[in-house]
Amino acid sequence: MKTGLKLIAAAVGLVLVAATLMPGSLRAGDVRSLRGELAIEENNAAPEVHAVREGKPLDRAYRQQPPLIPHKVDRYEIDLKVNQCLRCHDWPNNTRENAPKVSETHYQDRQGNRLDQIAGTRWFCTQCHVPQTDALPLVENRFTPANAAR
């Protein structure tokens, strides 16, 4: 009985020693991830808030890209009741405000019927259109648009 217990204890001890010595066993700091070499309890410093680049709109990266917004929109109300973007970008307000008009495709419903107002499917502008910033890609990216690869 006694020798049995000793044997078990020795076996457990051996396994533990082997586990710590084995190459490739995981220890704190060994895990590499996008958040860097930080223990789980530690927090990264918050990244700088990217300032919106006002003025000239940036070029599209590819044909179907929703154009970027060259101004701040963080306090614009877009909900069931109102859409403040339309104050300048809906026809005929865009002529008065000298702002780009919402694309004609946004005045069509799913069946392709022409509407006199923005289609419900296009109501939430910021689902596709975002303000332009100087944010750089987080990971390397070799994307080229189709027409440039031609």
Place this chain on the structure above:
Amino acid sequence: MTTETIAGRRPGALRRLWATLWRPSARYSLAGLLLVGVVAGIVFWGGFNWAMEMTNREEFCVSCHEMKNNVYAEYTGSIHDSNRTGVRATCPDCHVPKEWVHKIVRKIQASNEVLHWALGSINTREKFEEQRPRLANNVWTSMKKTDSRECRNCHNFQTMDVTQQRSRARDRHLNGALQGQTCIDCHKGIAHQLPAGALEAEQKLNESFKKH
């Protein structure tokens, strides 16, 4: 002077009080009476203004859940509530005039709001949203009539340095000043949500002011 008697009848209490008030005092000195009057005046006038200022605080405004859960909740986090400089504009800064006469007029109007608080006219979010187009239009209209007076307690075209503004804001401010526009013409829904149909209501309001 003894109590006046008309046709031998003792006059009524009101008439006697009136007579006493207008009779010169034989007992107190003029200076003493003046002093008492001045002190009483300060206490009453100061007390009146103090009581009025008590109703001019953010805490008073949000003591009703109608204000706290709707407009105040929306105002929280807006540029007038929290910003890089820490300067705040609270409810009365925008909604109560600073000049005394206008302030009194607004405070008398506010008694109607107390009535509707008691009636529970907007005591749910649904009731409030239903009334919001009308309520918002009231505020916009009065702002338009006063040339956005409460905004201009802090913001002024004359002292606004447009060279420090982005081109988009600069163009619009310069153009707006030239055309005689007022703050509220464009700056709606900056501290609170807009009502349903706000853009149409805005155009209607602007048109109605063009005619006059």
